[in-house]
Amino acid sequence: MTITGELLIDGGARPGTGGAIHAVDPSTGATLDVTFGGATKADLDEACALAAAAFGPYRATSPEQRAVFLETVAAKIEAIGDDLIVRAMAETGLPRARLEGERGRTMGQLKMFAGVLRDGGWLEARIDPAQPDRKPLPRPDLRLRNVPLGPVAVFGASNFPLAFSVAGGDTASALAAGCPVVVKAHPAHPGTSELVGRAVQEAVKACGLPSGVFALLHDAGIEISQGLVADARIKAAGFTGSRRAGLALTAVAQGRPEPIPFYAEMSSINPVLLLPNALKARGAAIAPDFVAALTQGAGQFCTNPGLILGIDGPELDAFLAATAEVIAKAPAGQMLTPGICKAYTGGVKALAETSGVTEVAHGLEGGHGQGRATLFSVDAATFLATPHLQDEVFGAASLVVRAQDLAQLTQVLAALEGQLTIAVHMEEADTDLARALLPTLELKAGRVLVNGFGTGVEVGHAMVHGGPFPSTSDSRSTSVGSLAIFRFLRPVSYQNLPAALLPVELQDANPLGIARRVDGKVVLA
């Protein structure tokens, strides 16, 4: 498959004339081949008009048709072959094994949503049969199902060029829900985006769907990105990136004449809580696993463990010493873009210059565009008095907070911003303490895990990859796992509709054979 640098609109490709975008090899700083053309306002307008026109026929497709479409997208991505991996490696500096794994995850997500569609649970079908003789008032016949919101805007993420980008989780869940998708490619990997976008376009064609079901736009500035979220025909959006951009786009979504849901996954420092018995029994043994999680992908994961909390004393000192030893040997990691590398270096410098913060260790010096792991420590009183110490430093930097006692540790927990994950390291003897902390932890994070680290999000049915602000803009949702489909659906009640008008999911005979809640009880097909 050839990369042309074009926009993908209306089932075809056309050059964008709204400015030029070049991919950069972050390991050399060299500009890669192919110039990508940014979209103009006219391109944006056409992509949104086509998405709006496609919405009716696309949402009228059966769940089975959409399931086959998602499986076709997965097959077409696989069919791109090694070209996809080679281009993604050049554009992101991520290693082959990681990208091959990410491609598998991307295809797995698409297939998971195909399964979700066939299962029917996403419809949340409910029937409260009429009770004409109920006193004092009769009950009407009420039936409920979920319907899609409408065209969805998706922003590709820099740090997951496949699984959180053009055909990533946001796109897969929106398409599954019955929503056409207009993707804004991340400028850090435009060629990878085009290859995947072409695969989606081929799947749209192969499945006989309207061309407006999918479009891919590049943006040479921020005007098209903002215009996409502002466009009246877009009814929801998914985003992964910085707090700054996430908030700017949330403001656009909320400032429209018709505000829309904007699902932004933003910053999280993923606290790791080292409970006293775990520190005592195996503080030093936790160190290598922690450093592995910290340095994975040069720390460029939103689930990266950026904060360690423990009670000060010899056990925490032993953990710090063991960690420092491992970090000192850790090779530097390739950062995704020169901008992200610069932001990381700046974040580390700001931490180092913060009064009361001490550098415990740093990793090996790196080459061009690489970031080295750095570990800092601070006492809890300083942490509590210095709000910017909670800011995400995107990369392999982490801060150990030393609390005087349990009371101060609890105070630190209470002061934390919202997180994607909180990890607790504990022994059986810590169970009572962990039980006491759990009500706080579950209010702070979308996922609480024990004796592990939050990196490597499992794609499944019980996963929440979300959390209170600022980890996301809407803590009621997830961007990973099958629950993600609910971001792009809304419930509709049908009251006293004649049988001839009832949607197929709600007809008495249950022709789709799906589980439904009838008169309050779940009735399996």
Ligand SMILES: NC(=O)C1=CN([C@@H]2O[C@H](COP(=O)(O)OP(=O)(O)OC[C@H]3O[C@@H](n4cnc5c(N)ncnc54)[C@H](OP(=O)(O)O)[C@@H]3O)[C@@H](O)[C@H]2O)C=CC1
């Ligand atoms: N927590 C996490 O998971 C992640 C955090 N980050 C953080 O973001 C920083 C920058 O990385 P990056 O991936 O580029 O993320 P950004 O959040 O800066 O950008 C994400 C997307 O939003 C667009 N964008 C940025 N600002 C605006 C705006 N004001 N209005 C409209 N669109 C906008 C970008 O386009 P353009 O680039 O053309 O401006 C890009 O397509 C990192 O250093 C890190 O701190 C990044 C990735 C993941």
Ligand SMILES: O=C(O)CCC(=O)C(=O)O
């Ligand atoms: O760790 C993962 O698998 C997902 C992390 C993520 O969502 C991110 O870094 O943006």
